[in-house]
Amino acid sequence: MSAPREAATERRPACEACLRRSWLLGELSALLDYHRGDPPRLRALLELPGEALIAALAGRRREELARAYGELDTGALLRSARGGAICPHTGAPPASLATGERMLWLSSSRSRAMRLLDGPSVAIIGGRSASPYGVQIAASLGRGLATAGVTLLAGLAGELAQSAHHGVLAAGGASLALAGDGLGRIRPAEAARLAALLARRGCVAAELPWAAGGRGWGALAAEQAAIELAEVTILVEAYEEEPATAAARALLARGGALGAVPGPVTSRRSAGAHELLREGATLIADTHDALELLHRRSPGRQSHAPSVSDEVQLEGLAGELLERIGAGEDSPERLARDARDPGAVIAALGELEAMGLITRLPGGRYGARDPARRPSRPG
Amino acid sequence: MLAHAHTFTLDGPEARHVTVELDIRPGLPAFTIVGLADTAVRESRERIRTAIRNCGYEFPARRITVNLAPGDLPKAGPGFDLAIACALLAASGQLGQAGLERTALYGELALDGSVRPCSGTLAVAEAARGHGLEAIALACAAGPEAALLDGLQVAGVRTLASAARVLDGGAPDELPEAPALTRRAGGSGPNPDLGEVKGRHHAVRALILAAAGAHNILLSGAPGTGKTMLARALPSILPELTRAEAIEVMRIASAAGLPCGALLRERPFRAPHHSISAAGLIGGAGPGRLGEVVLAHRGVLFLDELAEFSRPVLEALRQPLEDGRVAIARARRAAIHPTRFILIAACNPCPCGYAGEPVGCRCSPAELARHRRRLSGPLLERIDLHVALHREAGEDLDAPALWSSAEAAELVRRARERQAARLPQTGVLVNAELGPSALRRHARLDEGGLAILAQARGAGLLSARGEQRLLRVSRTLADLDGRERVRRRDVAAALALRCEQQLMRSA
Numbered sequence: 001m002s003a004p005r006e007a008a009t010e011r012r013p014a015c016e017a018c019l020r021r022s023w024l025l026g027e028l029s030a031l032l033d034y035h036r037g038d039p040p041r042l043r044a045l046l047e048l049p050g051e052a053l054i055a056a057l058a059g060r061r062r063e064e065l066a067r068a069y070g071e072l073d074t075g076a077l078l079r080s081a082r083g084g085a086i087c088p089h090t091g092a093p094p095a096s097l098a099t100g101e102r103m104l105w106l107s108s109s110r111s112r113a114m115r116l117l118d119g120p121s122v123a124i125i126g127g128r129s130a131s132p133y134g135v136q137i138a139a140s141l142g143r144g145l146a147t148a149g150v151t152l153l154a155g156l157a158g159e160l161a162q163s164a165h166h167g168v169l170a171a172g173g174a175s176l177a178l179a180g181d182g183l184g185r186i187r188p189a190e191a192a193r194l195a196a197l198l199a200r201r202g203c204v205a206a207e208l209p210w211a212a213g214g215r216g217w218g219a220l221a222a223e224q225a226a227i228e229l230a231e232v233t234i235l236v237e238a239y240e241e242e243p244a245t246a247a248a249r250a251l252l253a254r255g256g257a258l259g260a261v262p263g264p265v266t267s268r269r270s271a272g273a274h275e276l277l278r279e280g281a282t283l284i285a286d287t288h289d290a291l292e293l294l295h296r297r298s299p300g301r302q303s304h305a306p307s308v309s310d311e312v313q314l315e316g317l318a319g320e321l322l323e324r325i326g327a328g329e330d331s332p333e334r335l336a337r338d339a340r341d342p343g344a345v346i347a348a349l350g351e352l353e354a355m356g357l358i359t360r361l362p363g364g365r366y367g368a369r370d371p372a373r374r375p376s377r378p379g
Numbered sequence: 380m381l382a383h384a385h386t387f388t389l390d391g392p393e394a395r396h397v398t399v400e401l402d403i404r405p406g407l408p409a410f411t412i413v414g415l416a417d418t419a420v421r422e423s424r425e426r427i428r429t430a431i432r433n434c435g436y437e438f439p440a441r442r443i444t445v446n447l448a449p450g451d452l453p454k455a456g457p458g459f460d461l462a463i464a465c466a467l468l469a470a471s472g473q474l475g476q477a478g479l480e481r482t483a484l485y486g487e488l489a490l491d492g493s494v495r496p497c498s499g500t501l502a503v504a505e506a507a508r509g510h511g512l513e514a515i516a517l518a519c520a521a522g523p524e525a526a527l528l529d530g531l532q533v534a535g536v537r538t539l540a541s542a543a544r545v546l547d548g549g550a551p552d553e554l555p556e557a558p559a560l561t562r563r564a565g566g567s568g569p570n571p572d573l574g575e576v577k578g579r580h581h582a583v584r585a586l587i588l589a590a591a592g593a594h595n596i597l598l599s600g601a602p603g604t605g606k607t608m609l610a611r612a613l614p615s616i617l618p619e620l621t622r623a624e625a626i627e628v629m630r631i632a633s634a635a636g637l638p639c640g641a642l643l644r645e646r647p648f649r650a651p652h653h654s655i656s657a658a659g660l661i662g663g664a665g666p667g668r669l670g671e672v673v674l675a676h677r678g679v680l681f682l683d684e685l686a687e688f689s690r691p692v693l694e695a696l697r698q699p700l701e702d703g704r705v706a707i708a709r710a711r712r713a714a715i716h717p718t719r720f721i722l723i724a725a726c727n728p729c730p731c732g733y734a735g736e737p738v739g740c741r742c743s744p745a746e747l748a749r750h751r752r753r754l755s756g757p758l759l760e761r762i763d764l765h766v767a768l769h770r771e772a773g774e775d776l777d778a779p780a781l782w783s784s785a786e787a788a789e790l791v792r793r794a795r796e797r798q799a800a801r802l803p804q805t806g807v808l809v810n811a812e813l814g815p816s817a818l819r820r821h822a823r824l825d826e827g828g829l830a831i832l833a834q835a836r837g838a839g840l841l842s843a844r845g846e847q848r849l850l851r852v853s854r855t856l857a858d859l860d861g862r863e864r865v866r867r868r869d870v871a872a873a874l875a876l877r878c879e880q881q882l883m884r885s886a
Contacts, residue, residue, distance in 0.1 A: 132743060132744045132745065133743070133744075135744060136743070136744045136747075286739060331767070331769045331771065332581045332766075332767070332875070333578075333579065333580070333581045333582070333768070333769060333771065334769075334771055336580065336581050337580065342580060342581070342584065343584070343856075343860075343868070343872060344868060346581070346584075346871075346872045346875045346876070347867075347868035347869075347871040347872040347875065348871070349871075349875040350831070350870070350871035350872055350873070350874035350875030350876075351831060351871045351874075353835075353838075353840070353874060353875060354831050354834040354835040354838060354840065354871070354874055355834060355838075356838050360767075361735060363601075363728045363729075363733075363734040363735015363736065363740075363767065363769070364599060364600075364728065364735060364765075364767020364769070365735045365767070365769065
């Protein structure tokens with residue numbers, strides 16, 4: 001039984017430097033916490049190489065940490081993980097990850113995360129608290145993006161992020177959540193429940209190793225990671241002075257694609273979004289607007305939902321229906337209208353639903369399910 | 380002197396035998412009625428006193444006691460007048476007792492002595508025949524209704540004097556022709572023809588399926604997508620009632636006080652407003668009051684704007700939908716009424732009505748949550764078919780209709796004939812009433828059907844009850860196609876028409 005373990009060690013999912021950096025950030029998270037009120041200082045610290053960071057922060061633990069950092073057994077660190085890992089320098093990383101210096105620990109297999117990150121992606125961010133309006137919009141964006149085959153990236157802690165993930169799950173899709181702490185330390189219970197759901201039908205990713213965490217700025221770090229990994233970011237709701245607004249503003253300043261959802265003019269929770277709209281963010285009223293922004297950003301990208309998954313080969317009518325549903329012909333009335341045998345069309349829809357290839361959306365229209373989430377055919 | 384007479388009181392759509400015992404004794408003049416009588420029965424004393432005098436008979440100035448037996452059965456309505464008056468004439472020696480022993484009496488007296496018809500005539504006549512009585516004397520206007528039954532002489536009487544004459548062996552008055560009702564009373568205007576429905580072919584097919592197997596169906600969609608029109612077209616494609624069914628339906632309509640004329644073969648169509656109470660829907664609002672589910676027996680119950688009905692009202696539908704009967708227990712009585720109807724419901728997918736439409740839904744989360752709470756899972760699970768209607772871009776509203784009502788009715792009739800042919804084995808006329816053992820025998824699946832059922836079960840799309848209902852719909856699809864064997868495509872199509880998943884998500 002030892003052979004596979006050795007083989008796994010040889011084909012490491014992350015490089016030595018990324019693993020050491022991740023371990024160090026976990027060890028220093030409590031010390032970095034002191035600087036969360038001073039973002040420029042925090043950014044400057046995070047740019048320091050490992051030894052310099054220890055020297056700047058560790059104080060009396062400096063020597064002990066430097067020794068442990070030097071002698072770190074990254075193989076043991078990898079073995080402590082319960083899922084895969086992914087880093088910009090190993091294998092063929094997704095384009096969004098390759099441009100940064102960020103490694104991710106995964107709750108799922110590496111291939112699943114790669115599939116999610118390879119497709120078009122949209123990040124949804126927002127303030128710490130949300131109004132029922134914000135929750136509804138986030139969920140509806142999540143549902144719409146899942147139906148269009150776009151990967152949702154969002155944090156795990158905030159109410160907005162959680163409702164966006166739930167929206168994706170309701171439409172039978174899969175999303176990628178970014179956890180602020182290590183995957184073994186997901187708090188509170190609500191986030192842990194969502195993480196468990198996503199582990200089955202999506203992926204949760206973290207910058208810190210399994211047991212590391214407890215950092216106060218974890219949620220902000222996760223949000224920042226989502227912004228960096230996604231092609232388009234949408235701010236749903238945030239106060240003007242909140243970090244989410246600041247992060248979105250920084251993205252806009254860098255020339256990134258930012259959308260913002262307008263709210264009632266009297267709502268302070270929408271003031272951040274309104275301010276960003278004035279500064280040049282794109283107005284997002286529904287999924288259609290989000291997809292348009294995504295298309296403008298990367299015109300050549302194709303969403304992956306409408307295509308038939310490789311592992312499920314469908315012939316004839318069912319395959320044709322799946323293509324048509326993906327192309328937007330989504331009501332049984334329309335699908336059966338000109339068919340020679342309308343009864344066969346309805347039967348094929350039933351079969352596709354039983355196979356989990358399509359799902360019924362609000363209002364009774366059909367939507368193709370994300371290929372990554374389709375169950376395999378029994379028998 | 381003591382006299383007896385036979386009459387009946389209504390208990391829901393059934394009639395129960397009541398013996399009128401009347402005793403006249405010397406003493407201070409008094410007229411007392413005992414035996415759990417309601418106000419209408421107690422007031423009959425004044426009507427009887429005046430009617431007897433106005434017909435030229437003598438009202439004895441003695442102590443008169445009337446007992447309506449059995450004493451523990453509540454008696455309601457004015458139908459006892461004729462029986463009490465005749466018993467009084469017999470006890471006072473103005474009429475022979477013999478006629479009273481073989482004739483049931485049922486009618487209300489006017490002050491001039493004429494006899495008026497009462498509700499529930501058919502039920503009373505049936506009960507009289509069942510009680511072994513030879514004849515029934517009642518108002519002429521109610522005569523044709525009672526005459527629908529064989530094996531019972533119906534004597535129409537215009538006045539109390541005519542009743543006395545009939546009881547003494549004389550000829551009854553002539554019965555009028557039954558008024559020919561063109562439409563069933565209590566319905567709701569003329570039904571549109573299916574040929575008038577433009578496009579909506581998927582929905583029309585589902586409607587035919589519902590009619591063929593008597594399956595419950597839910598139409599959901601944005602305002603103006605034709606839900607109500609389709610629902611109102613359903614009665615036009617249902618087969619006519621058989622004679623036995625028609626008599627059963629008429630007995631209920633008559634007991635509810637709806638005008639009844641000649642025997643109507645048209646099926647009942649009840650469409651109560653969404654402000655109805657639970658008692659109004661299932662019955663029990665007052666003694667013998669029948670609910671809409673009972674009045675829709677063997678017909679159609681149409682609930683428009685389903686999500687606007689109050690939650691307790693909708694939950695009260697569970698038993699009638701599942702068991703085909705409703706058991707009502709109140710403080711003084713308990714009754715079981717038949718409720719075999721097709722439920723057709725229409726609703727919007729959300730309070731604003733535009734979920735899933737290009738214009739977009741503008742409902743708040745609180746409104747959506749309220750909408751979801753109204754339509755509970757258990758209720759939706761009892762609805763076999765769900766059709767979502769949408770506004771389609773580029774929809775051709777001049778597209779020819781698939782079938783006219785007459786053509787669709789023919790398809791339904793043929794499918795029902797196939798179901799009726801299985802009657803000796805199944806004991807039921809329509810697939811919606813098939814029990815589990817009959818399903819096992821008559822909806823046996825081929826390998827493909829079993830595979831897709833297993834898949835749906837594995838995907839969590841079906842409960843045990845949902846599976847039974849799915850098989851019933853599959854059986855009807857095969858019947859509509861004229862096939863004996865249920866195939867994979869029948870199961871798959873039935874699955875595509877299940878609804879509970881979708882509506883729970885839409886809200």
